[in-house]
Amino acid sequence: MTASGMNSQEARDIAYHLHSYTNAARHLEIGPxxxxxxxxxxxxxxxxxxxxxxxxxxxxxxxxxxEQRLVDAATRQMQALPFYHSFSHKSHGPVIDLAEKLISIAPVPMSKVYFTNSGSEANDTVVKLLWYRSNALGQPQRKKIISRLRGYHGVTIASASLTGLPNNHRSFDLPISNVLHTMAPHFGSEGNEGESEEDFATRCAEELEALIQREGPDTIAAFIGEPVMGAGGVIVPPRTYWEKIQAVLKRHDILLVADEVICALGRTGKMFACETFGIEPDVLVMSKQITSSYFPLSAFMINERVFEPIAEESDRIGVLGHGFTASGHPVGAAVALENIAIIEERxxxxxxxxxxxxxxxxxxxxxxxxxxxxxxxxxxxxxxxxxxxxxxxxxxxxxxxxxxxxxxxxxxxxxxxxxxxxxxxxxxxxxxxxxxxxxxxxxxxxxxxx
Missing domain, CATH: 3.90.1150.10 (Aspartate Aminotransferase, domain 1)
Incomplete structure (x- = not known):
């Protein structure tokens, strides 16, 4: 390679950069x-x-x-308050405005918003808070989370465990305990000959019911699912699927977490995919389009049923011992507010x-x-x-x-x-x-x- 080639962006990337979702050895050969x-x-x-x-x-x-309006929103916020945190009763205008906005557009009644920096962090935090809530309710055995094969919920240790894709587990010693997986709702590959979509949805719900019964209903804290599976292959659920899944969860008092990291803010033709499919979640997770990815930001909304025991436990202990430096970052919140405004205006x-x-x-x-x-x-x-x-x-x-x-x-x-x-x-x-x-x-x- 020539001296100029050795100094190229591609060569320097090969020399110094470890990539996500890439064959690291192959990257040394072909570059970016x-x-x-x-x-x-x-x-x-x-x-x-x-x-x-x-x-x-x-x-x-x-x-x-x-989109220049997002750039301008970030610039204005950088000039006014480039950073502040949300620890120990501190707050700032953009995060207050954004929390209020999200609650106002939620597809079902929600109580509070918690901010993180990525979908993975959001789902990881949801798992922690579900465990925290179970302890608060005096149900320490209720710690298992049911996810689905081919589902995608992130890459941190807990969220990658929820993810139902083999390469997110292989050689990482995952999944962790207390994470269970039920079948993917892909009629195209999982449906039986002569089976209707509605019958297939019934079979999905029956498999979930059987899993809950095997594990013990009082050990299951929540079920998590993407309204439409993304990285697992863009799997749209069959007719009546979510109706039947929710009936099983309600029968056993199991919380429902809707992972709308991909779907939220318009992707399915509704502001939230929960509206598209008639889903009534207790927790709703979003990221990606919340800022159009101009700034790292994610959030999840929880209803009063989830919030109240968490608040009581934090009062008993004296603190909710969880948080990220950049949670609810003022620049990210300002960009998100402008992003949502543009989605609505246009x-x-x-x-x-x-x-x-x-x-x-x-x-x-x-x-x-x-x-x-x-x-x-x-x-x-x-x-x-x-x-x-x-x-x-x-x-x-x-x-x-x-x-x-x-x-x-x-x-x-x-x-x-x-x-x-x-x-x-x-x-x-x-x-x-x-x-x-x-x-x-x-x-x-x-x-x-x-």
Whole structure:
């Protein structure tokens, strides 16, 4: 490598940077694609090539990559109060305003908001507070959390344990104890021959009931689930699923945690996916689109049923012994407030519903392609599942590379190609994206062995 090559961004990244969700050894060979700037739904690499960001970054940049109002909100807050904390009865204006705003738009009555910095931290904290609450109620045995296979809830020790994907557990000595997993609600892969969606949903609920009975209902603190599974393959639950799951939980007085880290603030065509699916959670977790990822921020809302025992226990002990330096950061809170204001002013939730329906139509039109096993989605989140090859994920990885070469960034989850464009996306941009998808499928088919 030349001296100039050794000093390139790519070479320095290889030399100094350990990446998330990357084959670290392979990265030493191929290096990174360096993204330099963004414009609306597009990003540009350091060679000037433009890409349509079909994943909104990481399911998260709702307003696109150069929303000046968010930059201005951060700048104003940096100038006024660049940091303050929320420990020991301290607060500040932006976090108070944001907490009030979130409670006011919650899909069900909520009592308090707790702020963290990522979805992983939020779910990790939820687990701690559920354990704390059980102790407060004099139910120390009620500590188990039920999650689902293929669910995704984060990568901290507790949240990665909730996650139901093998590579988040392998070689990490996870999951921890008191985390249980029930079946994924994917009718396409789990449904039996001749079984209707409603019958499949009944079977999912029956499996949950059986798990609860085996473990003992009085040992289960909560059930956690994404309204629509994201990283597990964009799995939309079958009809009546959430109705039947909630009936099981209510029968045993088990709390429901809705992980809306991906879905909250418009993704499914409603402000919250809980509205889309008739979910009535006790805890609702959000992140990603809360600031369009312009600033690290996450939050969860708890209802009075969850809050009251926690408050009483903190009074008995003298303190709620948990917190992060940057919880409710004033800059993040200011950005979130402006972000939500823009979503409301520009009616982006309706855009997600209407343009999302168009995206689903375009995806479904590819269902008969020889390489397509299934299309699925709702609103502005969808997936195109490829027929598997000899090696799981091989076709998905190749499809991903073909699309990226043609200027569309997607993400393959094994052989499922995910699509989650910014909330600001237009029909013309959906056409652009789907044109590349269609062309890439044809190229992939040509490259398959006869």
């Amino acid at each position: 694609m360096v993204i330099e700037r963004g414009e609306g739904a597009y990003v540009f690499d350091n060679a000037g090539k433009r890409y349509f960001e079909a994943m909104a970054g990481l399911w998260s940049v709702g307003l696109g990559f150069n 009616d982006l939730v309706r855009n997600a519903a209407e343009t999302g329906a168009y995206m689903q139509d375009r995806l479904n039109a590819l269902a008969d392609h020889p390489l397509v096993a299934e299309t699925r989605g709702i609103g502005l989140i969808g997936a195109l599942e490829l027929e598997p090859g000899e090696i799981p994920g091989q076709r998905g990885a190749l499809m991903n590379r073909i699309m990226q070469d043609k200027g569309v960034i997607s993400r393959n989850m094994t052989d499922a190609m995910a699509f989650c464009p910014p909330l600001i996306v237009s029909r013309a941009q959906i056409d652009e994206m789907m044109g590349v998808v269609t062309e890439s499928l044809d190229i992939l088919q040509q490259q398959m062995p006869a």
